Amino acid sequence: MQSFKEAGPQLTSVRRLGFTRRPNRDETFDSICERCLRTIATGKSNMELPEIEQAHACDHADLQKTLHQAGATYIRVQLEAILQSAKKGR
Numbered sequence: 001m002q003s004f005k006e007a008g009p010q011l012t013s014v015r016r017l018g019f020t021r022r023p024n025r026d027e028t029f030d031s032i033c034e035r036c037l038r039t040i041a042t043g044k045s046n047m048e049l050p051e052i053e054q055a056h057a058c059d060h061a062d063l064q065k066t067l068h069q070a071g072a073t074y075i076r077v078q079l080e081a082i083l084q085s086a087k088k089g090r
């Protein structure tokens, strides 16, 4: 039987402006956009990731996919608002 500590890295996510940081085994972090659920960057420090996160713009196709998959109501509401405002902009 494995103890909790041996089960693997804990998902100690650092939340920052709609991005989730997921620690990897090699001391890098994956930065995942919480709106399109895309892994937008993998970086070694919290210094280089914010820059990439700021430059990220969600892909429309990704948002549609996420909307389709999202079970949670609050995500649906958020995404529908984003998609609607994007439509109006055209």
Ligand SMILES: [Zn+2]
Pocket (backbone or CB within 6 Å): 033, 034, 035, 036, 037, 038, 056, 057, 058, 059
């Ligand atoms: Zn995104």
